[in-house]
Amino acid sequence: MTDHPRITVLPGDGIGPEVTEAAVEVLSAVGTFDFDERPIGACAVSETGAPLPEATLNSCLEADATLLGAVGTGVPPADPHAPRPEQAVLELRTSLSLYANLRPVRTFPALHSTSPLRPERIEGTDLTVVRELTGGLYFGQRERTSQQAFDTCVYTRQEIERISRVAFELASGKGSRARVTSVDKANVLDTSRLWREVVQDIADREYPEVELEHLLVDTAAMRLVTDPRQFDIVLTENMFGDILSDETAVIAGSLGSLPSASLPAPPNPLVGVRGGLFEPVHGSAPDISGTGSASPIGSILSAALMLRHGLGLSTVANVVEIAVRDVLDKGFRTPDLGGTTTTKEFTRALLSEL
Ligand SMILES: NC(=O)C1=CN([C@@H]2O[C@H](COP(=O)(O)OP(=O)(O)OC[C@H]3O[C@@H](n4cnc5c(N)ncnc54)[C@H](O)[C@@H]3O)[C@@H](O)[C@H]2O)C=CC1
Numbered sequence: 416m417t418d419h420p421r422i423t424v425l426p427g428d429g430i431g432p433e434v435t436e437a438a439v440e441v442l443s444a445v446g447t448f449d450f451d452e453r454p455i456g457a458c459a460v461s462e463t464g465a466p467l468p469e470a471t472l473n474s475c476l477e478a479d480a481t482l483l484g485a486v487g488t489g490v491p492p493a494d495p496h497a498p499r500p501e502q503a504v505l506e507l508r509t510s511l512s513l514y515a516n517l518r519p520v521r522t523f524p525a526l527h528s529t530s531p532l533r534p535e536r537i538e539g540t541d542l543t544v545v546r547e548l549t550g551g552l553y554f555g556q557r558e559r560t561s562q563q564a565f566d567t568c569v570y571t572r573q574e575i576e577r578i579s580r581v582a583f584e585l586a587s588g589k590g591s592r593a594r595v596t597s598v599d600k601a602n603v604l605d606t607s608r609l610w611r612e613v614v615q616d617i618a619d620r621e622y623p624e625v626e627l628e629h630l631l632v633d634t635a636a637m638r639l640v641t642d643p644r645q646f647d648i649v650l651t652e653n654m655f656g657d658i659l660s661d662e663t664a665v666i667a668g669s670l671g672s673l674p675s676a677s678l679p680a681p682p683n684p685l686v687g688v689r690g691g692l693f694e695p696v697h698g699s700a701p702d703i704s705g706t707g708s709a710s711p712i713g714s715i716l717s718a719a720l721m722l723r724h725g726l727g728l729s730t731v732a733n734v735v736e737i738a739v740r741d742v743l744d745k746g747f748r749t750p751d752l753g754g755t756t757t758t759k760e761f762t763r764a765l766l767s768e769l
């Protein structure tokens with residue numbers, strides 16, 4: 416055993432292994448780490464019968480940080496009682512207490528003209544979706560019969576308080592731009608009414624210097640694409656955060672470009688938090704899996720978030736993020752961004768910038 420940071424690597428399914436390989440190459444170029452690769456998702460079901468084998472979970476529990484590709488085949492199992500690959504990610508999030516999911520969205524100047532949105536609307540966008548990750552609909556009681564099914568959404572005051580503090584701490588760190596937009600559906604849902612009350616309470620008592628706005632999720636969905644620059648920190652619950660963060664992909668140019676960090680974090684500081692999980696926002700993309708054309712940007716930027724938030728190596732994280740920008744500036748583009756560069760070519764170009 417060495418003193419190098421231990422990173423568990425979970426490539427998963429579909430394009431997961433392709434993009435994770437790129438991120439591991441980048442990490443290996445900027446530091447020395449002990450990698451431990453383990454199966455997760457559909458490939459783990461084939462190998463062991465379980466989507467999250469015990470040995471995989473134990474490796475994550477012992478690691479300084481975990482890098483995940485993606486899980487899922489895109490096809491629901493024929494037997495509704497069969498283990499689902501996606502269960503692995505949900506189990507991992509609860510087992511590692513990863514309640515704070517950060518999904519930063521920044522535009523790259525080189526991509527402004529290729530965005531489906533008008534360049535003048537997206538230029539300079541710099542927002543972070545702070546998504547509550549271990550509560551709400553994805554974890555409530557559920558049941559299904561042939562005639563009826565239900566899922567329940569539960570949030571406790573304590574769950575809302577701790578994710579609110581993460582959002583307010585991030586906003587405070589931005590100085591004069593300090594602004595949190597809390598997104599809910601308080602005109603309909605009781606969980607959202609509690610959410611709004613608790614977020615407001617934390618703001619009034621602990622962060623009076625941070626500007627807070629409440630927005631209904633339908634309006635937020637519309638404003639995110641019509642005027643993304645009005646957002647700074649977007650604080651929201653589990654399912655709204657899942658949906659809205661995929662929507663922000665059009666600002667960044669592609670779903671393949673977005674990274675995420677999931678932290679078991681005390682609110683401050685958000686650097687060097689041991690035991691986090693870092694994964695691109697996208698899924699296993701079965702439609703392009705095996706073509707060698709997936710964008711590795713989301714995975715590589717997730718590795719950068721790991722360096723910053725998980726391992727306390729912010730300077731190295733900056734180097735990786737700047738290298739991504741430089742490669743795009745030189746014109747390398749995978750097909751999702753309108754080019755013909757392969758995953759491997761993009762990665763090679765990036766490695767030569769480090
Ligand atoms: N954290 C995870 O492991 C997640 C897993 N999934 C799973 O992934 C499977 C596929 O789900 P979809 O709805 O198709 O979502 P998806 O995110 O896998 O793909 C949506 C679209 O974006 C494209 N795309 C995604 N990542 C890309 C990349 N790196 N480069 C270029 N294009 C990219 C795909 O080709 C596809 O057209 C499902 O089984 C789903 O449950 C979905 C989201 C998250």
Ligand SMILES: CC(C)CC(=O)C(=O)O
Pocket residue numbers: 501504505657696
């Ligand atoms: C469990 C995942 C498949 C849900 C998801 O889409 C996500 O967390 O982004």
Ligand SMILES: [Mg+2]
Pocket residue numbers: 657658661696
């Ligand atoms: Mg999602």
